[in-house]
Amino acid sequence: xxxxxxxxxxxxxQEGEDVSMNCTSSSIFNTWLWYKQDPGEGPVLLIAxxxxxxxxxxxxxxxxxxxxxxxxFLNISASIPSDVxxxxxxxxxxxxxxxxxxxxxxxxxxx
Amino acid sequence: GAGVSQSxxxxxxxKGKDVELRCDPISGHTALYWYRQSLGQGLEFLIYFQGNSxxxxxxxxxxxxxxxxxxGSVSTLTxxxxxxxxxAVYLCAxxxxxGGETQYFGxxxxxxxx
Numbered sequence: 318x319x320x321x322x323x324x325x326x327x328x329x330x331q332e333g334e335d336v337s338m339n340c341t342s343s344s345i346f347n348t349w350l351w352y353k354q355d356p357g358e359g360p361v362l363l364i365a366x367x368x369x370x371x372x373x374x375x376x377x378x379x380x381x382x383x384x385x386x387x388x389x390f391l392n393i394s395a396s397i398p399s400d401v402x403x404x405x406x407x408x409x410x411x412x413x414x415x416x417x418x419x420x421x422x423x424x425x426x427x428x
Numbered sequence: 429g430a431g432v433s434q435s436x437x438x439x440x441x442x443k444g445k446d447v448e449l450r451c452d453p454i455s456g457h458t459a460l461y462w463y464r465q466s467l468g469q470g471l472e473f474l475i476y477f478q479g480n481s482x483x484x485x486x487x488x489x490x491x492x493x494x495x496x497x498x499x500g501s502v503s504t505l506t507x508x509x510x511x512x513x514x515x516a517v518y519l520c521a522x523x524x525x526x527g528g529e530t531q532y533f534g535x536x537x538x539x540x541x542x
Binding site: 323350352357358359360361362365405407414415416417418419420421423 | 432459461463468469470471473476478484519521530531532533534535536
């Protein structure tokens, strides 16, 4: 079946540093999504990408949909303590119904 | 309601007992999904309901797991004869069901099987 490989699995950074994480897939997705999960909560959508090559920003977050439609990255600039959490990439299948999730990147920010 | 709600938020049960987990999707959303998240892991798809169509059960790990959705709204996930490996967070999500749209997640039910 489809699988998403997300890296790194965890990051421990200093407040103010930039962060980059990425996902790769063995197959093509038509939509890539990035979610953040805070402790004890469900995932919340951060950014959605719909077109190959698309670069989208949301405040300090920037994400790109790879031109091959098999990869995506998420950058966080000038990290702050509230950025702590688990970030998941997810690919939406061609029918637009099923999400496949990456394993997550656990981000820890040192004040 | 404003978002997806789930109950209970936490459930502790003994091995061999049955449990029921409830999900109330966002009003008007026709698509509903159940996922399982083991400690420190990603989300594992379990089952998908879309309107009145037959559910996609391809992610259910065993016949001890079942789910239903009554009246096209509330859904219940049932785990029979629970095992310790069933311990996880069970997340529900809903979407408008028109295809290609965002799934909105509930806070999850944390299940611990002793």
